Amino acid sequence: MDNVELYLDKKRDIRDYSSLDLAFLGDAVWELEVRKYFLNFGYNIFNLNKLVKSKVNAKAQSAFFKDLIKNLEEEYVNIAKRAKNSNIKHFQVHVL
Numbered sequence: 001m002d003n004v005e006l007y008l009d010k011k012r013d014i015r016d017y018s019s020l021d022l023a024f025l026g027d028a029v030w031e032l033e034v035r036k037y038f039l040n041f042g043y044n045i046f047n048l049n050k051l052v053k054s055k056v057n058a059k060a061q062s063a064f065f066k067d068l069i070k071n072l073e074e075e076y077v078n079i080a081k082r083a084k085n086s087n088i089k090h091f092q093v094h095v096l
Contacts (some may be wrong), residue, residue: 019082031056 017025034055038048054060069080 027056030061 034052038051
């Protein structure tokens with residue numbers, strides 16, 4: 001997950017992205033990492049999909065977050081809590 005910068009616009013400062021933008025991107029990176037992890041075990045595609053779905057969802061990510069935050073330094077705990085507290089109130093509807 002060290003290569004998140006590869007996905008971002010090089011002309012745009014990381015601080016200019018909203019927390020929701022970063023969360024959206026983070027979800028994609030998280031899913032990719034989980035998929036790569038489970039591929040190492042030689043599961044068939046059906047089982048791979050079940051395992052990935054069990055780890056890439058709000059409930060599983062919340063449990064992971066609770067375990068992770070216990071081991072962070074205070075500076076990072078504040079950042080993590082701020083990121084966690086941003087949530088989507090509604091989706092914008094774009095008309096073409």
